[in-house]
Amino acid sequence: MIKENLQKIKNSIPDNVTLVAVSKTKPVADLQEAYDAGQRIFGENRIQEMAEKYEVLPKDIKWHMIGHLQSNKVKYMAHFVDLIHGVDKFKTLKEINKQAKKHNRVINCLLQAKIAKEDTKFGLSFQEIEAILTSDETAELKNINIVGFMGMATFTDNTTQLQEEFSSLKKLFDQLKTQHSSLEILSMGMSGDYPLAISEGSTMIRVGSSIFGKRNYN
Numbered sequence: 001m002i003k004e005n006l007q008k009i010k011n012s013i014p015d016n017v018t019l020v021a022v023s024k025t026k027p028v029a030d031l032q033e034a035y036d037a038g039q040r041i042f043g044e045n046r047i048q049e050m051a052e053k054y055e056v057l058p059k060d061i062k063w064h065m066i067g068h069l070q071s072n073k074v075k076y077m078a079h080f081v082d083l084i085h086g087v088d089k090f091k092t093l094k095e096i097n098k099q100a101k102k103h104n105r106v107i108n109c110l111l112q113a114k115i116a117k118e119d120t121k122f123g124l125s126f127q128e129i130e131a132i133l134t135s136d137e138t139a140e141l142k143n144i145n146i147v148g149f150m151g152m153a154t155f156t157d158n159t160t161q162l163q164e165e166f167s168s169l170k171k172l173f174d175q176l177k178t179q180h181s182s183l184e185i186l187s188m189g190m191s192g193d194y195p196l197a198i199s200e201g202s203t204m205i206r207v208g209s210s211i212f213g214k215r216n217y218n
C-alpha cells in the first residue's frame, strides 16, 4: 500500500513541489518500503526517534526534523539532519548554529510561522520572522542557513480559512524573498490540506497518514 499511496500523491503534485514523507511513529520496515519505492526525504518529529532510524536506514536518506524543538536535544541530530522545519525561537537558531559548527556543517532551517488561529500551534509572528531575518545577530550565525518558512494551518475543513492562512504566509514569503535570496522553501500542507496549500504557493508538503496510514498516537 505504501508504494501505491506514494505514487498517487506524486502523480497529483507539480514537479516543483517536494514531498516529505512523514514517518513519525512508524516502524523502520515502513520507511524501508517507501525508500524502495524511491522516496528519499523523510520527516520525523522526535529527535531521538529520527536518530535511531538514521542509524539503521540507508545513508542517502535526507532527514527532516518537523517537530517542535527542544534546544538540549539538537546535538543528537546535528551530524546528519538535512532540514529543520520547526524553528520558532532565536535561541534555538543559536543552539543549532553551535552544534552545526562542531560538525563543521551548515544546517538549513525554516522559521515556523504561526498562521493558525488555534492557541496550540507554535510559531513566530510575521514581525518576529522579519526581525530574525534582518538582525545582525542572525548574520553572525555562520553555521545555519535560513532557507524558508514553515506553517501549519488550523485543523478545520473551512476551505476559506485554510486558504487565507496559507496565502498570508505565501505573501510574506514573496515579500521577504526580494531582500533575502536564501529564501526558497515554503513548507505548507499535510495529508488533509496539501492540495490547497500547493494552490496557495507551497513548495514542500509534509504528508504522513496518506502514505503510511493512520497513527495510533501523535
Ligand SMILES: *Cc1c(COP(=O)(O)O)cnc(C)c1O
Residues within 6 Å of the ligand: 022, 024, 045, 066, 067, 152, 189, 190, 191, 192, 206, 207, 208, 209, 210, 218
Ligand atoms: C504529523 C505531522 C505532519 C503530517 O501529518 P499527516 O496529517 O499525517 O499528513 C505534518 N507536519 C507536521 C509538523 C507534523 O507534526
